[in-house]
Amino acid sequence: MRWLLAVWLSVVLLGFGAAAPASTPPVSAGTSAADLTTMFQRFGDTSGNWLGADRTASVPLPDGRTLWLFSDTFLGRPDPDGARPRSAALIHNSAVVQSGDRLELVTGGSPGRPASLVSTDSDDEFHWIGDAAVRSDEVQVLVNRYRRTGPGPLDHALAGTELATLALPTFAAGRTRELPLGDKVSWGSEVMADGGYTYVYGTEAAGQMKFAHLARVRGTDLAGAWEFWTGKAWSSRVEQSSRLLSGVGTSYGVRRVGDRYVLVTHENNLMFSADFVAYTAAAPTGPFEGPHYLFSAPEAGAGHVVYDADLHLDLAQPGSLLVSYNVNDLDEAVAYSDASIYRPRFFSLAWPPRLSKKLPAPPAGVAALPDGAGTASVTWPAEGGLSYRVYRRDVTAGQTHFVRLPGEAANGTFRSEFLTNGNKYEFGVTAVDKRGESALSAVAPMTATVPPPPAPSLVQAEPDNAGKVTLRWAEVPFVQLFKINYRDLTAGSPRRPAGAYPGQSATVGPLRHGHEYEFTVVAVGGGGDSKPSAGVRAKVVVAPPPAPAMPSAQARPDGTVQLSWPAVAPGLGYRIYQRDATTGNADWGPPGLASTTQFRSRPLHHGREYEFVVAAVNDGGEGARSPVVRVRAELAPPGDAPTRLRAEPRGPAVELTWRSRATWHWVFRRDLTAGEQQFTREEVAVQGTEATLNNLVAGHEYELRVAAFNPGGVGPQTDPVRVKVSSALPTNLAVAATGPGSVRLTWRETRTDVLYRVQMRDATAGEQWRTDPYPVDGNKHDAFMLAAGHRYEFRLQVDDLTTGAVGVTVS
Template sequence: MDGGPWVRFAMRWLLAAWTVVVLLAVAAAAGPRVAPEDPGGTSAAGLTALFQRYGDTSGDWLGADRTASVPLPDGRRLWLFSDTFLGRPDPGGARPRSASLVHNSAVVQDGGKLTTLTGGSPGRPASLFSTGDDGEYHWVGDASVLSDQVQVLVNRIKRTGPGPLDHVLAATDLATLALPTFAAGRVRPLPVGDKVSWGSEVMTDGAYTYIYGSEAAGQMKFAHVARVRGTDLGQPWEFWTGRAWSAAAGESGRLLSGVGTSFGVRKVGDRYVLVTHENNLMFSADFVAYTATAPTGPFEGPHYLFRAPEPDAGHIVYDADLHLDLSRPGSLLVSYNVNDLDEAVAYADASIYRPRFFEVPWPPRVAGQLPPAPAEVAAAPDGSGTARVTWKTEGGRDYRVYRRDVTAGQTHFVRLPGNAPGKFEFLTNGHRYEFAVSAVDKRGEGALSPVAGMTATVPPPPAPAMVRAEPDNAGKVTLHWTEVPFVQLFKLYYRDLTTGQRGRTAAGAYPGQSATIGPLRHGHEYEFTAVAVGGGGDSVHSKGVRATVVVATPPAPGTPSAQTRPDGTVLLSWPQVAPGLAYKIYQRDATAGTTDWGVPGISRTTQFRSRPLEHGREYEFVVAAVNDGGEGTRSPVVRVRAQLAPPGDAPTRLRAEPRGTAVELSWRSRQTWHWIYRRDVTAGEKDFTREEVGAQGREATLRNLVAGHEYELKVAAFNPGGAGPQSSPVRVRVGSALPTGLAVVATGPGTARLTWQEIRSDVLYRIQVRDASAGEQWRTDPYPVDGSTYEAIMLIAGHQYEFRVQLDDLTTEPVSVTAR
C-alpha cells in the first residue's frame, strides 16, 4: 500500500519526533571546503528564486528535498538531492500525476546555469546512485571532494512492507562521482552499522574530517559524530562515545536531541555552530542553532534563528543545510525543505516541493539589561492529558514557555506556543517533564526560570469519526475524519468486503485529518477505519466507512517512436502515461495488408523490443496502457520498415581439402547461411564467381571443378539484409584423374598394346597417337576408351609411334614404340 510520494516526504519529517513509527532517512549539509567564491556571498532570495525558475522551466528537474551543496575545484557547485520529481509542471503550475520519481539526483551549477544529473537514460531516468535492488534505494547525505572525485555518503533504505512508512535503515554506503564528468563510480558499504544514518554533515577541521549523523529513537532524534584522519571518507572511522573516541560503531554516543533528518555544523569564529530544524516539536516552524567549543560538544542553546512562513499556509517544513561558504559576511545562509500533508495540495502546486533559503545575522546580538526570570512557576498534570503551567505575571511583558521530556532523553528545552499561563498539550503518558518560563519585553528575552517538573497522565484518545470516503478514478480513496484533541497521528485500516476479508489490513500512519490510500482493486467495495495515536496509546477503531473503488482505464500514450535495430527487431519507446502501469504493444504486417493486430506483447516499462521481423517489409505498431480497470485507448499508429543489417563479421579459419576433383570447405562463423566465391587461377580468371546456391552451416563441398586446376576460394555470411565481409582467401589444387604408369609394346605385325593404371574408374579416356617417323600431327581416336588398355592396329613396320592419354583438357606425357 502506497499513499503516494508526498506521504514519504512528509513522513520523513514527521517520524523524527514520534514514537510509533521510525523512518530513518538521509540528511546532509554542505560547508566551506574552499574559500568563498564571492566575498559578498549569495542572497537567500536569489537562491530560492533560482531553483523555482529551474523547476518551472528546465523540463527535467521538477522539485526535490535534501539540499546539500559541494563547491568544486573548477568553480562549479554540486547540489545533492534525495527524492526527486522529474518533468515539467502543467501550464497551471501543478505537478503532473505522471511525473517520474527517482530517489536521488544532483544538479550542477555553473554560474547561473543548472544541469540535472540522474542515472539511467533520458527516456528511462533512474536514481543517480543505484542499489541494484528494487526493494532498496539510496537517500543522499553530505559529500566532500577528494582529489579528482566527489565522495558522497548515501544511506541505503530497505522496504519492509507495502506501506509508505515501511522502511528501515539498512546501511550507510560510500558513493563516488568522477570529476569533471560526474560519472558515477561503484557504491561500497561502510562498516558503520545501521543505528545511525551517517552523512547529516561532513566537516573538515584541522587534521580530521568529522561526519555527523542522526539516530531516531522513540520521540527523539539524536545527533552523533564520527571522524576520519585526513579527508578520505573511506579511511577507518572513529566514533565519539561521549567521553572518548572508539573504533566500535556500536559505542557511538548521543550529542544532543532535537535535530532534524539533516542539519549543518560549521566552525564560525571560535565556536562550532549546529543549525537544525527544531525537531523536538512536531510540525514546528522554527529553525534553531546550538553552539559548542569543540566538534563533539557539549552544545548550548537553542538560539532561535528563523520561523518559516509556509506552515501558516498549512504546509510543513523540515531539514536544514548550512551553506557557510555562500553566506554573506556576518550571516548564516540556511536551506530547508517544504511539503504538504494533503496530497491534492502537494500536486496542485509544484513549487511547494522545492528548497527555500533564509539568512540570519550571526553571532546573535545580546541585549544589555533583560527582564528577570518569572517566579512561582508550577506545573501539574491535567486529567485530560495536558499540563497546566502557571507563573507570576507582570504587566507589560510577554512570556515564553519551554518544555523538556526527561523520560525521552530530550537534552535541551524547546519553546512551546502560547504566552500566558494555561494548558500545554501533546504529552506522553508516564513521561517526566520539566517546564521553564522566560519573560519578554522591548529589550528582549530574559533568562529561563527555575524548572517545574511533573509526570504526565494521558488517557488513550477517543476514536476519530470517519466522515467520508471519496474514491477517485485511479483506484485510490481519500479518507476524511474528525479532529481528535491532542492527537496528530492516525493509523488507517481497510478490509475488502467483496472478497469477504475478515481481518483488517494496515494502510499506514498519517498526520492531519485526511489521507489518500491505494491503489486498491477496481470494482471492489472496501470498509475503512481509523485509530487515533496519542500520548496515552491507541484509540479503538472508528466506525467504518465504505467506498467502492473505481479505476478508470488509462488514456492513450503519445505517438511511439520506432527505431530499427541491426538484428531485424524494432525498438519502440513512448511517453509514460502514469507511474506503475503496464503496456500492451500490438503489431501488424502493413506490407501484407494485414488488418488483424494479433496477440500483444507486454511491457512494464515505456520501451519494447519486437521479435526479429522480415527484412524490407513495413510494420505498424500501437501501444495501450493497462491498469486494474482494463486496457486504455490505443496510441496513434507508428509505421516502420524493418531493416536487417548484413552480417558484420567475416568468417574465419577457412580450410580447403581436395577430395579427387572435389574440394571440401570448412570455416568458423556465427551465421547460418554463407556464399562461396571461387576463381580458377590456372585458367587465368581475375574475378571471383559466386556459387549459385548458398551453403547452410559451416561446411560445403565444391564439385564440377577442373581436375588439376588451382582455385582460390572465399566465404561470406549472408542474410536477407545482404552479404557480409568476405573471409581471407585460400588456395587449393584439384586432384588430376589422369592415369599413371603409361606403357606401350609392339604385339605383332602392325599392332601395339597401350596400358596404364587408372586413378579413377568412372571416367572415359581419349587416346591420341602420331607417326613420329612420318612427322605426323597428333590425332585423336574417335572412340572413347573404358578401362586400362588400348589396342593399336594398322601400324607401319619400322615406323616409330607415340601414344598419350587425354582426359578433359589434360594429357599424359607421351610414350613411344617401333612397330614391327
C-alpha cells in the first residue's frame, strides 16, 4: 500500500462539493481535456511499461515536445480484464516524453530492471517529483526526499528538497544536489517564471492542515540564491518563510492570467473533497481571494479519492484553464482491480468566470452551537425560493479561507461534522438562486466540544494466502483515521504499531508464515484517540508462489548465460536450477539464488546445451518451477592479442615472454633462414605467459608470434618478433701432425653443450669428404693410421652447418 503515501500526502484535509463543471467554449487551438485524458488511458493500456502514476506536471521543451513528470509510477501492462497485476513494479518517480500523440516512458535503471528516474542511496528513502523548468541544455527538477518512519502508508516524513537535472535531449539523470531548505516545506508544488524571477511555491503540512509558501530566485537558475516571502518582504532565511494561504494540495498550479495570478488547487480544507478551486491575487505573493469553485470530480461519486492539481496553460485552449488531477482508491483491492483508476484526468473551463451583477442578499441571523458529539448545529432564517450553502473556517488550525461544506442546507438548519475538540470555528451561509450565489453572511463563531471516539467494534481479521491480514471494522461516527497495532503471539514479541490507515479497513503484512498474530484498532477522532478495540487473532498463511513464466536465456560471450523472467509478485526471491543437456545429466543440482528477476550463470562449457528453470520463493516455501528454457553456451574467442612479446636466445633455445589476461596460448614460428613463408603452430599449447622453444636450428633467424585461445577459438596473433639462435660452430679450427700417421685437430668451442661430427678427406688421393662415425665431445680430436706424405683436410659439422676446412701433410 505504498501508493497510499501519495494519496494521503495530498488528502489529509478534503470534502465533497456540489459545483458543476463549467463548459468549455469551442475553440480551434490548444489541446482538449478529453483528448489528454484519453491519451494517458490509452498509453496505460497499450504501452506495456506504464500502468499509471500521479503528480502530472508538464514542462514544454525547446524542440516542441512536452515532458510529463510523475511521482509514484506502476510499471507493466494491465491484465486482460483491465486489472493492475499484483506483480506490477512500483517506482517513486518517472517521466513521459510526448511528441505529437506519441508517448515514451523514461526511467532510471536498465530496461530489464527499471528504477526511479531520480533515485536515492537508501531503501528507506525515496523522491517524489516536484515541478521543473528548462534552463540551457537541461531540465532542472525539484524533488522532495521522504524518509520512511514505519510500516503504515502514512508513516513517512519530509527529509528535504533537492535539485535534480535531466540532460536534453536524452533526459539522462545527472547529479542531484541537496538545497539548504530544511524539512518544513516540500518545495516545488509550482515553478513559475515571471518578471525576471523564478517563483517556487511549496507546501507545509501542519497537523491536518496544509499551507502554501513562496520563494524565488533571480533569473532562471534554481541552483542560485533563494529568497523567501515573510508576509511583508523577501528574506534570505528559510525559517522566515510565512504561510500564504491554507487548503492547498501537495501539488497545485499558479500562473499569471491577464493582470491576475491564478492559483488552482484541489480543495484541501476538507477531507475527501471532490472539488477543485481557484484563488486570485494581484501579485505572486498574494493576498489571495477566493475560493472560486471550478469543478467537482465525478470519480469521487464512485468512492474514489481525487487529489493534486496542475495547471497546463501551455497546452490550454485560448480563454480557458486546463487542469490535471489524480485519482486513486483507499481500498487496495479496488485500486488493483482497475488499472485505469490510477491515471491522470484533465478538465478545462472558461476563464475568467462571468459573474452576475444582481445576486441575492446573504441570509441574516446565522447561529452556530456545539451539540457535544463532535458536530455543530448551524441555523438561520430560511426564505422561500432560495437554496443555501454553508461555509466553515477552522480558526485554531490557521485556516485562511472559508470552505464550502458538502450536503443539503435546507429549512435553515445544517449539521457540520468532523470537528476537533477545543478548536474555534467560524460559520457563514450564502443564498443561491438562478442569478447566482450571494456574498457570505455575517460570521457565527463556535468552539467545538468533541469527546474521544468509542473503540472500534466488530473487528474482523481475514488472512490471505500471501502473508497479509486484512482487518475490517464497523464505522465509527466522525472518524476517518485509525491506528493498527499487532503482536506476534507465536514468537512472543511485544505489541508494535502497524501504521495509520484511513477508512474502515487495513491490510497489514507480509507477516511470518504459520505464526499467529493479535490485532487491535484505535480510532483517531477530533476528541483524541479511542481505547483499543478488543483483540482479534489470525494465523498467517503464506502459500508458495506460482511458477514464473517462461524465462528468456541469452548466451554471453564470456561463456555465461543471462536469464531473465517476469516478476511473479513484489518482494520474492528466486531459485535458478540448471543442468547439462548435452551430457544427458538429469540432476538439476543445487540452485543459484536471485533477489531480482535476473540471474547470470557461472561460465559454462563452450558448445554444450544447458537447461534452466526458475522457481519463486517466499516465506511459505518454494513454488512451482517455470517451463524449461534451453540455450547453447557460447564462448567467444579472445578479442585481444597478447602484448609486449619478447624473445631472448638462450643457447640452442629461445625464451618467450608476453602479457595477456588469458590462460592458454599458442606459439607460432617460421624459419626465415630456411626461407619458410608460413607460420607453423607449436604442437604443445602454453599455459601462462612464458615459453621456451627448443629444437631450433643454431644460427637460424626466426619470426615468432603468440595468440591466446579458449574453447571458443583462437584470438588475434601478436605482431612478430625476430630472434637469431646462437651458432654452435666452433672457431680457431687447427690441425697439426703429432707423429707417424697421426694428427690432432683442435678448436675453440662457442657452446659447451654440442657434439661435433668430424669430416675428413685425403686430398692427395682425391677422396670425397667422409664423416667419422662417432661424435666428438670437447675441443680436440686425434686421427691415426694416415698415409705418410699425404695431405689431409679436416672440418667440423654441427647440425647442418660446417666449418671451413684446414689441412696438414702427414709425416
